[in-house]
Amino acid sequence: MPEPSRILDRIDRRILRALQGNGRLTNAQLAEEIGLSPSPCWQRTRRLEAEGYIQGYTAVLDQERLGMAETVIIEVMLDRHDDTALEAFGKAMVALPEVLEVYLTTGEYDYFIKVAANGTRGYEDFLRQKLFRVPGIRHARSSFTLRCLKRSQSVVPEI
Secondary structure, three states: OOOOOOOOOHHHHHHHHHHHHOOOOOHHHHHHHHOOOHHHHHHHHHHHHHOOOOOOOOOOOOOOOOOOOEEEEEEEEEOOOOHHHHHHHHHHHHOOOOEEEEEEOOOOOOEEEEEEEOHHHHHHHHHHHOHHHOOOEEEEEEEEOOOOOOOOOOOOOOO
């Protein structure tokens, strides 16, 4: 994990929080919201992008409207834990569009996977046609989520 190249000041953190809340703010709107004139705001935002604090901008999609209303959390245990097995499993997960997030974890299970599914039937199809065809899986345990109480992509720590 790269170390921050410098300490973020209060204004940088306000820029990050504002963009986290609405990545579509124009520079003028952002400058007004954080209390800075447009030119220094634009320079700071570009610097935050160049230094990697802002990694990109994205749209948050409504999975239910897209026919993938269920979110399933899967814990996966692999047969082997060598570099080749871990890399192959990671690549296989990246290739599956239903997989929203994948974490290599500590503890009893090796991976924590967040999947979007079209109900129980869609999830069964995902398991049979995709996940269980990935070599090296010893065991998997699934939990359907009932409701999302908080969703955030990152956190801007306080000073």
